[in-house]
Amino acid sequence: MPLVRAAPVPAGAGGTTLAPRAEPDVPRGAGVGAGHPHGVTVAPDPPPDPLAGQSPSPPPDPPPRPSPSPPAAGPDGARFRQVLGHFATGVTVVTSIDEGGPVGLAVNSFTSVSLDPPLVALCVNKTSTTWPRVRAIGHFTVNILGADQEAVSRTFASTTGDRFHGIGWRPSPSGSPVLDGALAWIDATVEAEHDAGDHVLVIGRVTGLDISREAAPLVFYRGGYGRFEQ
Numbered sequence: 001m002p003l004v005r006a007a008p009v010p011a012g013a014g015g016t017t018l019a020p021r022a023e024p025d026v027p028r029g030a031g032v033g034a035g036h037p038h039g040v041t042v043a044p045d046p047p048p049d050p051l052a053g054q055s056p057s058p059p060p061d062p063p064p065r066p067s068p069s070p071p072a073a074g075p076d077g078a079r080f081r082q083v084l085g086h087f088a089t090g091v092t093v094v095t096s097i098d099e100g101g102p103v104g105l106a107v108n109s110f111t112s113v114s115l116d117p118p119l120v121a122l123c124v125n126k127t128s129t130t131w132p133r134v135r136a137i138g139h140f141t142v143n144i145l146g147a148d149q150e151a152v153s154r155t156f157a158s159t160t161g162d163r164f165h166g167i168g169w170r171p172s173p174s175g176s177p178v179l180d181g182a183l184a185w186i187d188a189t190v191e192a193e194h195d196a197g198d199h200v201l202v203i204g205r206v207t208g209l210d211i212s213r214e215a216a217p218l219v220f221y222r223g224g225y226g227r228f229e230q
């Protein structure tokens with residue numbers, strides 16, 4: 001079942017950019033040692049100083065504090081993309097619709113999460129202009145693209161033009177566009193949104209889904225399109 005590669009797409013597709021990670025904050029008073037649980041020893045109060053109040057001698061210098069260790073250096077953005085690009089994915093177009101008309105963007109970070117309850121997830125760049133509209137609508141449809149829909153993927157990743165121009169679609173049960181030619185569609189409501197660096201991690205609760213046709217999927221791999229042959 002070889003993967004057939006096609007022309008690479010311009011750098012930047014995938015919407016993933018690298019931001020340096022901050023060291024996780026450990027809240028004061030929380031975690032190991034707080035409230036001396038689990039065998040943590042608490043030092044007794046020091047004995048009273050017999051010279052206290054008798055001498056104006058200056059207080060001793062505090063012990064030297066260890067300098068904080070620098071945050072671990074992460075990979076640069078190009079390396080991150082290069083390595084993570086070895087993870088082959090499918091390609092979807094996430095759609096929704098409001099009074100302004102249909103909206104959609106190409107997404108390859110889509111994945112299933114949970115069967116009970118039925119949950120899916122995707123990661124959306126915080127720079128996305130479409131996602132705030134989808135969030136406001138509160139539900140979306142994930143269209144899984146076929147191998148013959150590379151042009152559709154490019155259209156829905158483009159920043160110019162009307163993405164729905166020349167694109168046939170019908171409404172899903174929730175009303176969002178199911179694109180002609182998509183292999184399958186999944187309706188979901190926005191269940192949760194988590195901050196995730198330069199992206200948001202969106203959890204969707206599946207409210208409907210179906211397969212439209214059995215055909216080879218569009219594959220995204222090492223920055224280019226391909227297809228999965230059976």
Ligand SMILES: Cc1cc2nc3c(=O)[nH]c(=O)nc-3n(C[C@H](O)[C@H](O)[C@H](O)COP(=O)(O)O)c2cc1C
Binds near residue numbers: 013105107127
């Ligand atoms: C194959 C492919 C996969 C993509 N996957 C994602 C993704 O998972 N998340 C994301 O935010 N952008 C992704 N993008 C980029 C967006 O589709 C692109 O930035 C789009 O212009 C965003 O449009 P918007 O500003 O209208 O939201 C992908 C692009 C391509 C070509």
